[in-house]
Amino acid sequence: MSNLSDDLKKAFLFGVGAIAKTSEKSKKLIDELIERGALTVEQGKTLNEELKHNLQEKIIEKEKELNSDLISQIKDMKNLSDEDIKILKDKIAEIEKEKNEK
Numbered sequence: 001m002s003n004l005s006d007d008l009k010k011a012f013l014f015g016v017g018a019i020a021k022t023s024e025k026s027k028k029l030i031d032e033l034i035e036r037g038a039l040t041v042e043q044g045k046t047l048n049e050e051l052k053h054n055l056q057e058k059i060i061e062k063e064k065e066l067n068s069d070l071i072s073q074i075k076d077m078k079n080l081s082d083e084d085i086k087i088l089k090d091k092i093a094e095i096e097k098e099k100n101e102k
Helices: 002-036 041-079 082-101
Strands: none
Touching: 002 041
């Protein structure tokens, strides 16, 4: 169960990172087009704002997907065996111990 949560988190972070990288590259391209005169500064600002808005929408969408997956996992916990529940409790105790040590 823990590995699935970790995988979901990694997938989410990968998605956010990819979106951020794309945004950075797009902004650089827009800046280059402005420099060459292919775009006006105002057009560049408009495109940049659209990119930021799209980035925010994608991040919200990814967060919703992650939350949906986590809710599904929680619902699936009803079907856990006693051994799975023990493993989960042990993992929670381990995480709590690590947090308290910090």
